[in-house]
Each structure stands twice: as structure tokens, then as C-alpha cells.
Amino acid sequence: MTTLFIGCGRMGASLARGMTRRQVVYFIDPNVGAITDAHKIESIDDLSGIDAPSLIILATKPDGIDQPCDIVAPILSTDTIVVSLAAGIHLDRLSARLGPDPRIIRMMPNLPVLANSGVLACVMDNAPEEATRQHIARAFGALGSIFWMRDESEMDAVTALSGSGPAYLLFMAEQMQKEAERLGLEPETAKAMAHATLCGIGMLLAHGDEPLDKVRATITSPGGTTAAAIAVFDRDDVLRRLVGDAMTAAALRSQSLNAG
Ligand SMILES: NC(=O)c1ccc[n+]([C@@H]2O[C@H](COP(=O)([O-])OP(=O)(O)OC[C@H]3O[C@@H](n4cnc5c(N)ncnc54)[C@H](OP(=O)(O)O)[C@@H]3O)[C@@H](O)[C@H]2O)c1
Incomplete structure (x- = not known):
């Protein structure tokens, strides 16, 4: 299986590193020097004499998406799968x-692919054939959980949930760290404990399949310290409204990117 990346910055390189154990990976990116086990090429012409890539990943920023499409157009066939990461x-x-030949997939990965714990949401125009699902599972399965969405209209919600979600949780943990300092902890201690708290709850969730609210209930005794804090988050529905506004803003921003 030969894979070609067009653009290999933060997200492209994260995926490429996780893929090279299973397949031959080439990339084109004028700004990226070397990636372990992936082969840098200068242009599409450097692939002549090599098996045409069965998987092409467009990993440039959304506002520059047309150019990579034009670069790969000459080597596309009905056997090619093109995956676009462009939000x-x-x-x-x-x-x-790209024309009618390739199978085209929109994919929204998230940052934890770096730790092989990502969420990779995929969508095609039609329901993917089994062979396509298997190809994607072989190529990306080591990087995290793959979800096939029913319809492209779901991708704005995906972006607002798993795409941007890791940053919301980090933002929350940053605020917790600052508040712990205000309540008297040493900055270094607060930083280490906020970090370990986030990692710890992630690991706990990863080792079970209990719904989030059930896990929360196990650490929220009635009248206890956690309940006191949750009551503040719940007051006037403040957290629910804030999360609603924030995720709506992310989804609207995602919607607007296609026009650019
Ligand atoms: N990072 C994330 O967490 C994340 C999550 C989900 C989806 N995505 C999507 O993944 C895509 C890449 O994001 P990123 O964060 O990896 O961006 P990035 O770090 O800016 O990487 C993009 C790379 O592509 C290069 N490039 C631009 N045009 C090119 C061309 N025509 N041919 C070859 N290389 C080209 C860029 O070079 P220049 O700097 O010179 O332009 C850059 O090195 C975006 O579409 C984004 O929406 C990212």
C-alpha cells in the first residue's frame, strides 16, 4: 500500500508517523525536511516508476485546498482514495x-492521534463500500477510533465536538490550575496535578464503557465537595449555556470555511 501526503505539517506529520510501520509513505511539503520512515519528494513527477499511491491525503490548510487538488489530479484513477483533512x-x-474517478473522503482527525488515541471522523458522498472501510481501517486504525458519519452535514458538529473538543478540556484544566494556585497551591504542584487529573480521568474512561454521567455520579456524593462545585456549574444552567454557545460558534465557523 503506497500513501502520498500533500502537506505534512502538524496534523499530516502526526498521521504519517503513525502510518509508516504499515505502508510506504511519500510526502510533498516544501517546509518539512524529514519525517521518520516517510519519503520526501519534490513533486508528483518523482513518483513515476513507482506504484501509483492508492491513498492520497490532502493535509494543507483549508484556505489552500485547491492547489493540492490540482497537484494530484493527474495521477488519480478509480483505484485511488483521496482523504481530505481540510476542516x-x-x-x-x-x-x-478532483474529477469523477477517485473515491473522496472528508476526515476530521483530532490531536490525540499523536498518542494513537485520536478520533477520526470520516464521511463520503455515498455509504462507503466494505473495501473502502477496510482500506481506511488498515491505514488509520493504529491512530485511534474511526467513525463513519451518516451524512456530510454531521461534520460541523463533529468539528465542534471531537475536532475542537480537546482544546476545550485543556482550557478548562488551565482554569482549574490557576484557581488551585489562587487557593494556595505552589504553581508547579498545581500544574502537575491539573495535568495528572486530566490524564487520569481519560485513562479511567478508556478502560471502561460507563457513560460519562455515571462515572461523574460515582465521584459526586450528595452534599459533598464535588457536588458543591457542580451546583455552581449548574446554577442558572450556566455551564450548559456556555458550552452550547461555544460549540455553536465552532460549528458555524466550520460551516463558513467552505466559502473561503
Ligand atoms: N492540527 C489539528 O489539530 C487538525 C485537526 C483536524 C483537522 N486538521 C486539518 O488538517 C489540515 C492541516 O492542518 P495542520 O495543522 O497540519 O496545518 P499546517 O501545520 O499548517 O500544515 C500544512 C502544511 O502543508 C504545507 N503546504 C501548503 N500548501 C502546500 C502545497 N501546495 N503542497 C505541499 N505542501 C503544502 C504547508 O506549508 P506552508 O506553511 O508553507 O503553507 C504546511 O507545512 C488542515 O486542513 C486542518 O483543517 C488539523
Whole structure:
């Protein structure tokens, strides 16, 4: 299996590193020097004489998506799968550029792919054939959990949940760290404990399948310290409204990217 990345910055390189154990990976990116076990090429012409890539991953920023499409267009066939990581860029815009031959997938990965614990949400115009699902599972399965979405309209919600979600949790932990300092902890201690708390609850969730509210209930005794804090988050529905506004803002921003 040969894979080609166009663009290999933060997300592209994270995926490429996780893939090289299973397949031959090439990449084109004028700004990236070397990636362990992945082969840098200068242009698409350098692939002549090599098996055409069965998987092409477009990993440039959304506002520059047309150029990578034009770069790969000459080597596409009905055997090619093109995966676009570009947040907010719709399938019809990609297929207008790439033509009718390739199978085109929009994918939204998130940062924990770096720790092989990512969420990788995929969508195609039609329900994917079994062979396509298997190809994607072989290529990306080591990097985290793969979800096939029912319809492209779900991708804005995916972006607002798993795409941007890790940053919300980190933002929350940053505020907890600052408040712990205000309540008297040494900055270094607060930092280490906030970090360990976030890692710890993630590991606990990873080792079970209890719903989030059930796990929370196990550490929220009625009248206890956690309940006192949750009551503040719950007052006037403040947290629910804040999360609602924040995720709506992320989804709207995702919607607007296709126009750019
Ligand atoms: N990072 C995340 O957590 C995340 C999560 C989900 C989805 N994504 C998506 O993943 C994509 C990449 O994001 P990123 O954070 O990895 O961006 P990035 O770090 O900026 O990487 C993009 C790389 O592609 C290069 N590039 C631009 N145009 C190119 C071209 N025509 N041919 C070859 N290389 C080209 C860029 O070079 P220049 O710097 O010179 O432009 C850069 O090195 C985006 O579409 C983003 O929406 C990212």
C-alpha cells in the first residue's frame, strides 16, 4: 500500500508517523525536511516508476485546498482514495476539483492521534463500500477510533465536538490550575496535578464503557465537595449555556470555511 501526503505539517506529520510501520509513505511539503520512515519528494513527477499511491491525503490548510487538488489530479484513477483533512471543505468542492474517478473522503482527525488515541471522523458522498472501510481501517486504525458519519452535514458538529473538543478540556484544566494556585497551591504542584487529573480521568474512561454521567455520579456524593462545585456549574444552567454557545460558534465557523 503506497500513501502520498500533500502537506505534512502538524496534523499530516502526526498521521504519517503513525502510518509508516504499515505502508510506504511519500510526502510533498516544501517546509518539512524529514519525517521518520516517510519519503520526501519534490513533486508528483518523482513518483513515476513507482506504484501509483492508492491513498492520497490532502493535509494543507483549508484556505489552500485547491492547489493540492490540482497537484494530484493527474495521477488519480478509480483505484485511488483521496482523504481530505481540510476542516469545513465540502465533498462537492473537492470532487469538482478532483474529477469523477477517485473515491473522496472528508476526515476530521483530532490531536490525540499523536498518542494513537485520536478520533477520526470520516464521511463520503455515498455509504462507503466494505473495501473502502477496510482500506481506511488498515491505514488509520493504529491512530485511534474511526467513525463513519451518516451524512456530510454531521461534520460541523463533529468539528465542534471531537475536532475542537480537546482544546476545550485543556482550557478548562488551565482554569482549574490557576484557581488551585489562587487557593494556595505552589504553581508547579498545581500544574502537575491539573495535568495528572486530566490524564487520569481519560485513562479511567478508556478502560471502561460507563457513560460519562455515571462515572461523574460515582465521584459526586450528595452534599459533598464535588457536588458543591457542580451546583455552581449548574446554577442558572450556566455551564450548559456556555458550552452550547461555544460549540455553536465552532460549528458555524466550520460551516463558513467552505466559502473561503
Ligand atoms: N492540527 C489539528 O489539530 C487538525 C485537526 C483536524 C483537522 N486538521 C486539518 O488538517 C489540515 C492541516 O492542518 P495542520 O495543522 O497540519 O496545518 P499546517 O501545520 O499548517 O500544515 C500544512 C502544511 O502543508 C504545507 N503546504 C501548503 N500548501 C502546500 C502545497 N501546495 N503542497 C505541499 N505542501 C503544502 C504547508 O506549508 P506552508 O506553511 O508553507 O503553507 C504546511 O507545512 C488542515 O486542513 C486542518 O483543517 C488539523
